[in-house]
Amino acid sequence: MTKTVCIVGAGPSGLVAAKSLLHDVPRGTFEVTIVDSQPRLGGLWPSQRDDNGGLIHPLMVANQSKHTVQFSDLAWPEDAPELPQAWQVGQYLDRYYKAYCLAAELCLETRVERTEKTRSGSWRVWTRSKDGTLGERPFDYLLVASGYFGKPAVPGSDVIPEHPEVPVIHSSKYRNLKDMLGGGKPKGGKILVVGGQMSGVEIAGTIATHLSSVTNSPGTSPIANPEKYSVHHIIQKPVWVMPMFLSPKASSPAPPFLPLDLASYNLSNRPHPLTNTQGHITEESAIRTSSLYETALGTDQSIYSPALAFTHKDHANPQFIAVSDNYNEFVRSGLITVTQGKLDKLSGHEAIISPTGGKVDDIVAVVLATGFKASDSISFLPQEELETLSLSPDDLNNTVALAFHGTYHPCISNLGFVGFYRSQYWGVMEMQARFVTTLWNAGGSGSVALAQALKQALDKDKSIQRTIALRDDPRASQFPMGDYAWLMQEFATALEMERVDHLGAMPALPPAGNEMNILTPARYPSKRLNEFQQPEFTKSLKQTEATVWAGVSSGKFVAKAVFRSLLGEWKLERKLTSKLPSHPSGHFSGTARFLLREGTRDGREAEFDKIVQEGGDIGMEYLYIEEGDFEADSGFTFRATRRYIWRYNENKDELSVWFAKTDDQKRADYLFHKVEFTVPKDDNEKSWKATAGHMCIKDYYDVKYDFRFKAVNLVDWNLAYTVNGPQKDYTIDGTYTR
Template sequence: MLEVAVIGAGASGLVASRQLLRHGVRPCIFEAGQHVGGCWNPSNTATNKGGSYKMWDSLSPNLSKYTCVFSDSPWPDHTPTFPSRTDLQDYLQDYYHDTTTLLEQGEQQEFKFGCTVTQVKRTTTDASSSVASSSSGFTQPFQVEWNDSQGMTQSQSFDGVIVATGFFAVPFLPDCFDELLGNDNNLLMHSSQYRSPSQFANQTVAVVGASFSALEIAADVRKHAANVISILPNIPYVLPRYVGPAFSPLDTVLYRRHDAAPKLLSAESKTPQQKHAFLKGLAGRKQAQQSSLGLPTDTSQPPFVAISDDYLDLVVDGSIHAVKGRVTQSSVDSSNNKIELQVVADEQTTTLSDIDRVIACTGYQSNLDFLEPSILETLEYDVNDMYAPLTLCHDAFHPQIPGLGFVGMYRGPYFGIMELQAKTLAGMMSGDYVPTPEHVAAALEESKSIRQSTPRAQFPRHDYVAFMDTLAQPLGLLPQGTAGAKGAMVTPLVYQSAPNEISERALKNIDQECRHGGSSSVNMAKVALSALIGKWEFDRTITQFNNPSMAPQKVTGVIDFSHIAPSVSSSSDSSNNKWNSVLYNENGIFHVAGKELEVFRQYEYEYKDNGILEIYFVEQGARAHLFLSLKFTTTSTEAENDAGQRRWIATSDHLCIKDLYKGEFQIQFDGISATQVSMTYRVKGPNKDYESVTHLKPHF
């Protein structure tokens, strides 16, 4: 039996191991940590470069369970649409154990935990060897050296090597932060070190970066920090996890087929302007109206996207201060240990002072220094290229180095891509699959083109659908029937040799998830509360039914919805540490009898995990008793749905002592933004019979 070394036991290494076993190849898996799961397992605190745990406590993946999944291991039915960090850790742990059960080949794979690979070298360098020169398998002898858990150096020969150490290996810090390095007060932290907001209580924190992690960490740290400054070198479209008229999971919207399968890697089908227009339609007006953030202005450049449920709301209500620009210099005032940052945007320099801590979400470099220099030279490896550091066919192999493969070694490693790369390599190493010379040549040329591209897109493999299909087609794994039809979502679960129970069940679940009346998993109370954040002008009419001769009374003014930090929330669910409570501040003018009287009132809104929006009275600055409890349902017409607009309505009855309150909310959306809101209260009691109707429109 052929034996292949797999370096890394994270998601990439585990799927590589399973596919090698399926093709009759014995894997030996080296893991620097003590557990499988790689960066998803908090027990992995590797002391060497790469492979260590990089997640924070409250992290939630920004892709749903329909994308973060392997084709033969669907999530259990009870799994939330967006699994938690611990859910993903458990998924990979189960995948590891299930490999033995599914294949009954547990004794044919070996795991070496606590072992750090230090060198991989070929024992022969036959220049004539290439992927197209043999049909007996994509292999050659390699010598692998490693330090075991006791610190002893070990060595063994293998027929091949798969590198599954991950693209995000070594935290990168730009030179502009040199003045903060080595400070005894730990003024600078890389995002890989961030765990919890509690260590930043009452501090002013600058979070540098515009990536997913930068925005999510900024929102998370604001739960305890006194001030958060978000410094963005470029402006992304900030999208929540649920978007579109039905508020479906974002990836079920982004990864839909515009045409039937296959869609292969080729010339770009959409212009940057078209991509900007699509993303702007998803975002709606909320981001566009923020002077401190706004939308990208140069639509001739590739767009960038960041996913966060809370970040944009916190910018809107002033909880996070967004600053456009790049940090060019940092310094520390020795008298008070405060940080000063120089930020440049459009050739204008801004100085940010009185900062206590900096969290640098500045990305990672790869780490392949264990590969011998001649291999790195062939791969044209550039450690300083954080976009595409290698020249590889489909980011998986090089024709001039048989037996060496890569899984998940690219910027943006999704589960489906990792699995198809693993299937490609396992087939090649076993001799079950031999790509044609034409296919190899085209793939290598494409890799070179990506590395030379200008301007660079957010991700080298930005066409996820095309990358999936291009890898799947030669393996005979293209989605078939409904799964490959126009409009279908691209999920690894449908990349099967033939339709089966897994693929059919996946299609059914996704259809239910994105059904016409609204996603089955979205919490509309949370969506509604997010849409309300910010300032609104209001016009209220109060009609007294028990006094028909009285003219309707008018109240006008401004309503401000702003988040209440979880640490100070009076919610009984504050232990959940979510941004789930909002303070309603109303400043108005009561027009009565020719006079204008100032009025002020407050409520506290809170969404529950069951989709209920609760409204509480606020008395003397503190939450008092419950006013209304609302559950939203859609009332949109077909025309509104087709136009991307959707109206939602919620009703509630509440008995307050002897008075019966009937409440009705209506919210109309454009993208993720609310465009119209109305609140109607009908109050009946022994001495009351009136109706209050309030219309809200965005305050500019």
């Protein structure tokens, strides 16, 4: 007999739940209805570049790669970027819905207002459509996939006045500087960002990027005097801020690079069977994790700012992590100022920080990166069921206490949860959906029809007790539910699923020389793969393996790592040696600044227009400004300056340098050269080397680069070139240091 299921939420967790109910058991076992209040599916993820109505900026770059932000049986298109933007994730979900969920009834612009359990134990669900029509329907099962992002958690009126004198917005509502500031204030001021975890770091880095871009781009700025603004970030404790790409060989001075999740989820680096690294964090575990993060980053973050540095005490506390390509360097450059403490009160244009009582003045806007109250996502559940779930509305991490890693409660057999936890790992969502489907198909947690492996897993499960204990635990981890790899293992064991091997050999890394063993959702394919799913799962595995090999053995992503690490100011010492009297020999001493901005059209009009027409990403670039004094060997000294435009093309993984126009030095003129990286012959190489060439009329520029890394950061680098032609014969050798 077919059982009816109401899924609340049409985001990734709702869609993968529908797929599992429709495809992982015999057809007709479940009849599925998906209800969502939005006019589109995708949940947090918009599917259009200009869709600004949701909680995520459509151009936000995902902080996990496409190899993790996917389900096991739908591969990304071959031309998809390694790190997709939010709108591209939305389009992936639209494809997923069309591939697997068309048999479900989809009710968009329909809000679930309340639910109740009937005497027979089934559910009655009341919904209200966009036009106000109230509907009521019975269902055998109710599945909550409404997510953790129910309602912004904001400070009370004792901290933020009801009618503040400056704009105050939640981080999820930030889109651009003009919407937040209007035309801007002539005198500028400080944009206060409150909250030091993932969203706080990301939004502070985003706002700083926007300020840098409007300040250093050609044309008219959307706000007045952008150079007079800065970001002031309040954090309660230091967090590790990782860039989007890490190295699986961080100790090498010429390290290869991979998307951070592929570098992090290498199962060869962990003892098996896996143990949970999240939840309650001992001092020993915290110190060990801190050491791993410091090795990956190559610093304790003191090189950026004392406010970001990890002290001996900080190493012993639970370690928190955030992801941003630009945040650390903007802190180093001074565009972002960091204060440790807590916002005590906003008064006018001034903020008081506790416990020191320090003040931040000249505030022109406040952005609250203070998270979400997940309790609003389940407000439609009856009070009795909420009490059974041990609802704790103000606990942002452990809102309800659920069994088997956030999937169900044994006292409410026909209520399930998918994706209701603070983490973004799609593989876990898929496993949760499979678990709930398997449990309901067997008749519930007390059914005699349960497979032995599943019964044993349920018998030893302590998820409810662990969740409640963590609510008052001062040593609770950032993601208390459990770490990604361990959760995948636990679900796979309970469901008797095998993690498939990589399709071919993988790169072997020191010190043990073990082959990489990368965890992705595609490593756990469905037991019931059909003719459509099989090639998709295989394609996903091939994409991941190709990315790993390209990064480890052919130098892909090095250009990206160099480009990211150039941001900010460098000390420049350069020696010029000329064989002709027309070009005097001498020494230049000064600074070189790499000023980040959105990619511009100048010099590449046709390519730029094509990317825009196809909906692609233009990418970022730098305005390079070099200033200093040149002292000729003859003793004559003069002030010297030059400008270039440095660009990174993600589609081609290509770094290029362009001349700036002489009449408008913020604009690119024409290509100087493309930087061609040379793959090191062995691990003894001390740097990444690159070459380039440029013919300028009759003079040829032979260019050589030498980039020395410490983990993910450039320590110093050299740029030398020889110029030969009818009237030029000289060499230039410059060294850039922080």
